[in-house]
Amino acid sequence: MIRKKVIFTLFFMLSRIGIFISTAKLQNSISLSRNIRTVSAIMSKFELPERFKGNEKSVWVEYIQLALKYKPLNLGQGFPDFYAPENVTKALAAAATSENPLLNQYTRGFGHPRLVNALAKLYSKLLQRDLDPNNEILVTAGAYEALYATLQGHTSPGDEWIIIEPFFDCYAPMVNTAGGIPRFIALKPTKTTGKVTSADWVFDRKEMESLFNEKTKGIIINTPHNPVGKVFTEDELQFIADLAKKWNVLVVSDEVYEWIVYEPYRHIRIATLPGMYERTITIGSAGKTFSVTGWKTGWAYGPENLLYNLKVVHQNAVYTCTTPIQEAVAVGFEEEIKKFGQPDCYFHSLAKELLPKREYMAKFLCDVGMTPVVPEGGYFMVANWTALADKVRLQEEEDANKDYRFTKWMTKNVGVQGIPPSAFYSDQHKHLGEDNVRYCFIKKDENLKKAADILLKWKSQQ
Numbered sequence: 001m002i003r004k005k006v007i008f009t010l011f012f013m014l015s016r017i018g019i020f021i022s023t024a025k026l027q028n029s030i031s032l033s034r035n036i037r038t039v040s041a042i043m044s045k046f047e048l049p050e051r052f053k054g055n056e057k058s059v060w061v062e063y064i065q066l067a068l069k070y071k072p073l074n075l076g077q078g079f080p081d082f083y084a085p086e087n088v089t090k091a092l093a094a095a096a097t098s099e100n101p102l103l104n105q106y107t108r109g110f111g112h113p114r115l116v117n118a119l120a121k122l123y124s125k126l127l128q129r130d131l132d133p134n135n136e137i138l139v140t141a142g143a144y145e146a147l148y149a150t151l152q153g154h155t156s157p158g159d160e161w162i163i164i165e166p167f168f169d170c171y172a173p174m175v176n177t178a179g180g181i182p183r184f185i186a187l188k189p190t191k192t193t194g195k196v197t198s199a200d201w202v203f204d205r206k207e208m209e210s211l212f213n214e215k216t217k218g219i220i221i222n223t224p225h226n227p228v229g230k231v232f233t234e235d236e237l238q239f240i241a242d243l244a245k246k247w248n249v250l251v252v253s254d255e256v257y258e259w260i261v262y263e264p265y266r267h268i269r270i271a272t273l274p275g276m277y278e279r280t281i282t283i284g285s286a287g288k289t290f291s292v293t294g295w296k297t298g299w300a301y302g303p304e305n306l307l308y309n310l311k312v313v314h315q316n317a318v319y320t321c322t323t324p325i326q327e328a329v330a331v332g333f334e335e336e337i338k339k340f341g342q343p344d345c346y347f348h349s350l351a352k353e354l355l356p357k358r359e360y361m362a363k364f365l366c367d368v369g370m371t372p373v374v375p376e377g378g379y380f381m382v383a384n385w386t387a388l389a390d391k392v393r394l395q396e397e398e399d400a401n402k403d404y405r406f407t408k409w410m411t412k413n414v415g416v417q418g419i420p421p422s423a424f425y426s427d428q429h430k431h432l433g434e435d436n437v438r439y440c441f442i443k444k445d446e447n448l449k450k451a452a453d454i455l456l457k458w459k460s461q462q
């Protein structure tokens with residue numbers, strides 16, 4: 001009797017557990033499918049807006065991760081690994097601890113008065129025309145924001161922008177997300193063996209002419225150029241200027257490396273060519289000018305009517321940039337303006353300081369077996385690596401483009417990191433960048449030597 005009762009109780013309990021489990025299972029699967037429905041509703045409602053699609057990949061995000069993981073000698077990203085000039089860093093410390101409490105508060109939205117005044121003074125002298133500090137200059141969060149405000153502020157859906165490849169990689173996404181259409185034309189080397197310089201990289205004039213049409217809103221130029229180092233000649237700039245005038249289009253001139261030009265070359269501002277100020281927006285960067293890339297302070301200058309659109313974008317996105325940094329940059333400009341033309345003026349001394357580094361890098365890249373493109377300006381060097389193709393196991397990497405495979409393999413197996421230049425080309429022209437790698441030489445001599453030693457040792461072991 002007792003046994004029967006125990007069996008019955010056990011049976012009853014098991015069946016309850018069974019009912020409980022299957023009810024729980026049912027509830028679980030109902031709540032799972034509800035969850036899936038909720039998640040997919042959330043996903044579809046909050047997925048990346050259409051206008052940003054296709055712009056997700058960033059070479060910088062990917063290669064910073066790579067550097068963090070493999071800890072190579074990093075010649076990839078473009079920033080100095082040495083101290084910035086003392087006058088600007090001290091000016092920043094002084095601004096932050098100033099007796100004037102307002103130097104740590106919001107300043108004028110379109111640019112801190114002391115900075116726009118200093119910029120107006122400098123560029124009025126360089127352009128030989130009086131710039132109005134309040135209406136012809138806009139201070140931005142780096143040259144990056146100046147580019148963004150320009151392209152957002154001057155693009156309506158369907159507007160075409162001519163972009164010269166290789167190009168600083170944000171130009172095309174900025175045009176795309178503003179609803180514009182990038183039209184690409186590549187600089188091509190006229191020479192790939194022997195001593196090659198950035199002057200050997202040119203655009204085809206017929207091809208350039210063929211890109212201009214009624215829908216063209218503007219052209220973006222970058223001189224001195226990243227990554228090739230080309231300093232556009234007056235003749236090339238005049239050719240572009242004539243087309244810009246013929247088709248009534250804007251010129252956006254990215255001149256962030258304006259002070260880094262090597263003798264005997266000269267930086268020419270396209271805004272100074274006849275009839276060009278009226279249709280040019282020129283962009284500069286304190287990060288590049290004073291070797292303080294982390295300060296992310298830039299500017300755009302140009303005629304009031306063109307800058308108006310940028311101001312509208314800026315006031316609705318950023319509104320105002322950091323006050324103490326603008327104060328420090330202003331102090332830097334005031335001091336350099338006083339020394340202008342003298343050898344100790346930072347605008348002239350930086351390129352002199354970089355010249356031996358350029359020569360050193362060009363030599364060790366040659367010794368390793370690459371063909372460097374010696375830059376006329378800027379602090380990057382593009383080098384053809386294909387002579388080393390039988391020494392690198394590209395098949396171990398999965399990327400579609402050979403330069404990505406080369407740079408990743410070198411980072412992981414040799415310990416020196418460069419940037420793949422195909423990142424600076426449109427999808428249809430990526431093959432044009434694949435034979436090259438970009439290295440940066442604004443690095444301490446000891447680090448350049450380490451890079452040379454690593455590469456040469458690797459080469460000798462092959």
Ligand SMILES: Cc1ncc(COP(=O)(O)O)c(C=O)c1O
Binds near residue numbers: 256287
């Ligand atoms: C050609 C070019 N334009 C613009 C920028 C952006 O400058 P910033 O750091 O002032 O935003 C860079 C930075 O590397 C650059 O190389």
